[in-house]
Amino acid sequence: MAVVVFTANLQRHVEAPRVDAPGATVREVLDRVFADNPRLRGYVVDERGALRKHMSIFVDGQQLVDRERLSDLLGPTSELYVMQALSGG
């Protein structure tokens, strides 16, 4: 079971509480989270399922490698932090 934490900056637009979700990859875990919270999906990934350009995901402290397919593998107790990159103005 992975734990998923979303940036506080998202909360202004859409509810995104910390959740536990099962899955072997980042994609599987997030798909499970989005199934319960459909509006959140479009804020994190685009219609192709790719991570939005200025978003970042840390998997157990490491930057996500596969931003297109989110195929990075997870351990049994992985932590995912869904953050926004420092850009914009």
Add this chain to the structure above:
Amino acid sequence: MLLVSTRKGLFVVEGNQLSRALFVGDNVVLTLVDRRDGAWYAVLDHGHFGVKLHRSDDRGATWTELATPAYPPKPEGFVDKDMWGKEREWATKNIWALEPGLDRDGALWAGTMPGGLFRSEDRGGSWQLIDALWHHPTRVKWNGGGADHAAIHSICVDPRDPRTVAVAVSSGGVWRTRDLGATWQPHTRGMKAGYVPPEQAEWPENQDPHHVVQSPSSPDVWWCQHHMGIWRSTNNLESWEQLEAQPSSFGFPVAVHPRHADTAWFVPAHSDQKRTPVTGEVVVTRTRDGGKTFEILREGLPQRFAYDLVLRHALAIADDGDRLAFGSTTGNLWTTADQGDHWHPVASHLPPIYAVRYA
């Protein structure tokens, strides 16, 4: 009432005064006021979190998030590269045009980056890509002008037949369907591009119309502020004729009078290289004779050290044909009640203004 879309919120002007600030802190790209049901629509570009569409059925008091137009998956093996040789993502980068589909209650058209036209039949609850335009053979040659991606920014639904719709693309020409999007024809004859080799200057897909409007009262008459200058068509897009205005024919927006097709307004800027008011003087140009002559309107506008740029959706005309408003990237907003003879500052410290619409 006037809706002012800015980099940091949506502002409402009533009686020439700012009265409300909505979506404060959010990047509001543009709005639509649907006169059929009174709904307000707002496009928000959250940057990190993508572009979103909201609707209010109570004039801005409450808003509901709607579906965002979404592209279908790119077919396996489909080659679609931009001018830098980079694979084009089939994903909505922004919504740059939003207009009512007058053929059916609740229908809407949305023009997007990277160039897809979408239609909703349920007030934005769901969207369908117009395949015939997206799969037109020239579409892969459309490219961004000032932006990274091509965008449909002008949508003109013909007042004589709502199944006839024209769109303009930066940078990708002017296209029209007569069958609600099933088939499309280019309409750029007479336009010329100066930013491609001479033999390609008249190719439809190379034209960069910054903004196109159709006269509501004489729908055979069209006005275009093009990257290369001002063009007008008087034969329902069969051909375009180039016009010359002073102090410059360069700019982004154009507005046409609702009842006088020969009367139109532009906000000139100094060439595509500078994109500032000529000699630091903010002016509006107006023609009342179909572009034979242009008047320079400056009463009430700053005439020294002013560097306001007015973007393509940031000039609007009210239904009465007398009131106009325009806003700049410097956050200045001006209105007139006499077709531009006199201008009045409404605000001078708004965030960068992207679009204005009368409600």
